[in-house]
Amino acid sequence: MSDVSYRELTVQGLWKNNPGLVQILGMCPMMAISNTVVNAMGLALATILTMVVSNGLASAIRHWVRPEVRLPVFVMVVASVVTVIELLMNAYLNTLYHVLGIFLPLIVTNCIVIARVEGFAARNRVLPALYDGLMMGLGFGLVLVCLGIIREILGFGTLLANAQQLFGPVAANWTLHILPEQAHFLLAILPPGAFMALAVLIAAKQGFEQRRAAQLAQKSQSHAVPSLASVQ
């Protein structure tokens, strides 16, 4: 399969086959860690890095892995990558490491990682595999950050609180205060809020696509011969 189009990979990862909104994979970290933007960004970066590196490694060794044992081998690869990333974050982003807690090592069990390794990297060359990991990771990360934005504004009334955990001491005063203390909607930062916010995002995406499909159909119809529907 050498005819992989990078454009198609981009569209698939970011929109058409988005891990968060369409495949609905990796829900557990998505719900748990999206309560603030900075947490969401931290987990998104870790996930993107994991997906790129493990996709690349899996693609590089794909000729030597027998199909009978491919899953254990791939899991080992992903687990090693996650361990490395976890240790790196412990060393350089220590506070964020403690905030993300168990969800950092749990990236190993994030279905989207093994799904892309198994479903794409194991059958494609290294470069497209790397790119696919990046795009799928970005798709996941963008949804995570969107959820983080919605939930942090509604629940804490702030944006980019504790940014120094991710961006260093320069970011200590990046926090934007948007809502007054009294109007904090606590439900948004509790688990039900995560489900509702994600549902709203999914509904918005589907609504947008339906509307666009209807517009396209109308446009093509006005050029073509009148169909049965327009006669009625």
Add this chain to the structure above:
Amino acid sequence: MKFPTQTAPLPEAQNSVRRVMLIVLLALLPGTLVAIALLGWGVLINVMLAIIAGLLSEALMLKIRARPVRPAVFDGSVIVLAWIFALCLPNLGPWWLPVFGAIFAVVVAKQLYGGLGFNLFNPAMVGYVVLLISFPEPMTRWGPAIDVGGNALNFMQSLAWSFNGVLPSGVGYDGLSVATPLDHVREQITAGATIHNVTASLFHTGHVLQSWNVWLGLAFLAGGLLMLWRGVIRWHIPVAVITGVLVMSGFLWLLDSAKHASPLFHLLTGATIFGAFFVATDPVTASTTPRGRLIFGFGIGVLTVLIRSFGSYPDGVAFAVLLMNLCVPLIDYYTQPKVFGHKRGNVKQGGLN
């Protein structure tokens, strides 16, 4: 709106949605009047704000969903929903509590599930629980109509307090607000007092609160009996809820009467009677079979007492109703009555088979 019977026998339906809702509103009246007398104009302001917000959001959602607006808005179901919801709210709360809660109840809990008849959870209780979880501090602003110094807020002063947080000079917020009986008992028990001392202090200090819940309960009981008499609700659910409360609280009381309040206290405080007659009997979200109604109501009663005694919130009626709403499909499935001429069990096939 009347739903014609599709199959024989074909007697004409006696109750339209509108007539049922009118009777429920009439039944709510005595309780609401007592609440206004005991708790002040804040109750009325809450009810009005909730009804306005509920009707507007219902009309807006129906418009967006391209459904007929007129029949659904004028059948009274939203008014009943908003009214029941508003009666749960603290009388000294700010204006946005009833508005936000009513919008959430109508938009999320009712319309997003498909509108009247399709909602899985009791919308009034969803609105209340969302407020309770999200805004814990404003949701504790309870107080009698007349404060310790003998002051009472009139209607305009209540409006000013609700919208601007302004009290007339000479009246302090601390003088107005007090802990509800269930709150009081919970605090004292966690502080190590025995239930005997706590209830004694509650009922003998001449506190206004000592009787507010009892009178409210009796007024709602009168309304509930009216609904029973007119055939709007059936006896199963209220009786089962009250039995559940009495059985569970009686059991705990017999186990350790120093730590747990008496069954009578549980029956007459909080939202027990109101919940049993007005909340649990919601025809959409309650169980529909006779035996199922008994199980549904009993579960609400038991859960209410358990949440009051061991949970982190003072009253548990709303949570109990929502939890039992979840169980309704299962209860209905296993309690289908026998069809005449069939053996029990034959009717259970269906669904995915």
